Amino acid sequence: MNLNVRTISCDPDRFESFLSGELSDTEERELTLHLNTCEHCRRTLEQQAAEPGAWQEAENLLKPLGFDSPAIDENSDSGLLKYPTRQPLQIQSVLDALRPTDDPEMLGRLGGYEVSGVVGAGGMGVVLKAVDKSLDRTVAIKVMAPHLASSGAARKRFAREAKAAAAVLHPNVIAIHSVSNDESLPYLVMPYMRGTSLQKRLDREGPLSLLEILRIGSQIAAGLAAAHAQGLVHRDIKPANILLEDGVERVTITDFGLARAVDDATITHSGVIAGTPQYMSPEQARLPNRLAVKPWNSAATCSASAACCTPSVPAAHRFEQNRRTASCDASSTKSRLAFANSIRISPNGFAGSLTG
Amino acid sequence: MTEFPETRESLLLQIKSPANREAWDQFALIYQPVIYRLARHRGLQDADAQDLAQQVLMAVASAIGSWEKTNESVRFRHWLRRVARNAIINVLSRRPRDRGAGGSSVQELLMEQPLPDSESDAQIELEYRREIYLRAARIVRGDIEPDTWRAFEITVIENRSIDEAAVELNKLIGTIYAARSRIMRRLRETVQELEKAES
Ligand SMILES: [Zn+2]
Numbered sequence: 001m002n003l004n005v006r007t008i009s010c011d012p013d014r015f016e017s018f019l020s021g022e023l024s025d026t027e028e029r030e031l032t033l034h035l036n037t038c039e040h041c042r043r044t045l046e047q048q049a050a051e052p053g054a055w056q057e058a059e060n061l062l063k064p065l066g067f068d069s070p071a072i073d074e075n076s077d078s079g080l081l082k083y084p085t086r087q088p089l090q091i092q093s094v095l096d097a098l099r100p101t102d103d104p105e106m107l108g109r110l111g112g113y114e115v116s117g118v119v120g121a122g123g124m125g126v127v128l129k130a131v132d133k134s135l136d137r138t139v140a141i142k143v144m145a146p147h148l149a150s151s152g153a154a155r156k157r158f159a160r161e162a163k164a165a166a167a168v169l170h171p172n173v174i175a176i177h178s179v180s181n182d183e184s185l186p187y188l189v190m191p192y193m194r195g196t197s198l199q200k201r202l203d204r205e206g207p208l209s210l211l212e213i214l215r216i217g218s219q220i221a222a223g224l225a226a227a228h229a230q231g232l233v234h235r236d237i238k239p240a241n242i243l244l245e246d247g248v249e250r251v252t253i254t255d256f257g258l259a260r261a262v263d264d265a266t267i268t269h270s271g272v273i274a275g276t277p278q279y280m281s282p283e284q285a286r287l288p289n290r291l292a293v294k295p296w297n298s299a300a301t302c303s304a305s306a307a308c309c310t311p312s313v314p315a316a317h318r319f320e321q322n323r324r325t326a327s328c329d330a331s332s333t334k335s336r337l338a339f340a341n342s343i344r345i346s347p348n349g350f351a352g353s354l355t356g
Numbered sequence: 357m358t359e360f361p362e363t364r365e366s367l368l369l370q371i372k373s374p375a376n377r378e379a380w381d382q383f384a385l386i387y388q389p390v391i392y393r394l395a396r397h398r399g400l401q402d403a404d405a406q407d408l409a410q411q412v413l414m415a416v417a418s419a420i421g422s423w424e425k426t427n428e429s430v431r432f433r434h435w436l437r438r439v440a441r442n443a444i445i446n447v448l449s450r451r452p453r454d455r456g457a458g459g460s461s462v463q464e465l466l467m468e469q470p471l472p473d474s475e476s477d478a479q480i481e482l483e484y485r486r487e488i489y490l491r492a493a494r495i496v497r498g499d500i501e502p503d504t505w506r507a508f509e510i511t512v513i514e515n516r517s518i519d520e521a522a523v524e525l526n527k528l529i530g531t532i533y534a535a536r537s538r539i540m541r542r543l544r545e546t547v548q549e550l551e552k553a554e555s
Contacts, residue, residue, distance in 0.1 A: 019537065032528060054540065
């Protein structure tokens with residue numbers, strides 16, 4: 001503690017006014033500068049703001065649980081209430097950022113799009129359903145989460161996803177209609193597809209038949225091959241990122257948020273785990289030092305696509321998402337087994353395409 | 357999962373008093389995520405947990421009509437919480453297979469008087485409390501600058517250092533201390549207000 005500073009302006013009487021927002025801008029600035037150096041006042045202010053138990057409770061209760069944002073599915077039967085049920089903070093903040101619309105049926109406006117609903121929410125942002133007025137077509141808009149939009153790194157990653165996905169033109173890879181990176185919230189516009197994710201399908205209906213594994217797996221492989229031909233590795237292939245369209249037998253790979261160029265070496269030594277642990281390839285997860293990660297390569301991505309189709313990854317493991325090492329262990333034993341099984345039951349050609 | 361498309365409206369219409377309708381809306385808003393999380397903690401998948409929350413709320417809603425006729429002496433909110441508690445414990449204590457079927461009458465969840473279950477009670481209480489905090493956080497966050505909230509989020513929720521927050525947000529350390537203290541105060545006040553409204 002700097003005694004000089006303290007004698008000059010330690011003034012705990014100001015704290016209560018500050019906490020209730022009653023100080024003038026100048027007084028606030030003075031207090032802030034004082035707090036910059038005075039350890040004593042920092043502690044006093046924090047105690048006055050709330051008792052230590054409240055600080056602790058805030059940390060414990062507001063910490064993400066890993067499953068706190070149920071995707072909102074407009075076709076689901078959760079419409080018991082006439083009002084929207086509690087929306088995760090992220091969705092609410094995206095909706096709040098929309099511009100007003102004259103259309104009473106719509107939630108708001110984003111660029112030239114009229115937003116009619118929320119399709120889901122993920123780590124990077126929120127997916128909205130909207131109408132492109134000029135072309136009169138329905139689209140899905142992935143909007144970056146506002147708390148990320150202020151981060152340069154996150155914006156770059158978002159732009160990379162857009163660029164990566166837009167570069168691949170293939171029936172099994174999500175198309176990108178357009179991208180906006182200038183507005184306060186970056187977003188990318190994709191076709192709106194009626195359907196369900198492979199994850200939901202597995203959750204609701206259980207294991208796929210061999211025929212379905214072949215049908216879906218071969219389409220995932222074809223889409224990934226097209227991406228690889230553009231020099232891209234998806235790195236986060238998992239059932240939640242595979243869309244099954246209603247009525248047509250088409251499979252679409254989405255979410256290139258973690259995609260990297262094949263020759264991009266930055267990840268190799270960064271010690272950051274890319275991808276979702278349950279669906280990482282065995283060779284990626286099984287490492288001497290579990291936090292060191294080998295780069296994704298096409299074989300790794302393809303074996304993840306096999307794991308996607310083999311729901312033998314036990315449901316229990318999906319709840320271990322925050323326990324990375326446990327998941328990695330599971331991946332290296334049980335899902336490797338599942339993967340091996342899927343190869344044994346598969347015709348050679350298919351197994352070849354997955355492991356190649 | 358059985359759907360009840362046409363009963364939905366009529367269930368809500370059963371709540372005659374406007375004050376009770378409002379109490380119900382508030383109750384459902386808070387309990388839906390509470391039940392969802394309880395179910396996820398017990399290992400249910402997203403879709404099943406959502407169905408289960410729906411099922412419990414349905415059960416509670418379906419009993420409201422009879423409460424309004426006979427039971428005006430008990431405060432509606434308290435009654436809702438008690439019925440919900442029983443339904444939650446009943447539904448969570450079923451074996452997973454029985455839960456999956458789901459089609460069984462929602463009334464069953466209300467008929468059975470569950471055994472005292474202090475562990476479940478504590479979990480319900482914790483998730484209820486969490487919901488109050490999450491709602492309070494959303495309210496507080498709604499009327500402050502994003503960076504101010506981030507200062508709190510980084511240093512309190514993510515439990516990272518003040519220095520890290522100052523670097524990430526490009527702010528003075530003193531600003532981080534000031535921001536997080538003020539938010540903590542508002543959060544605590546908002547939690548208290550919400551608690552009062554619900555008691
Ligand atoms: Zn001081």
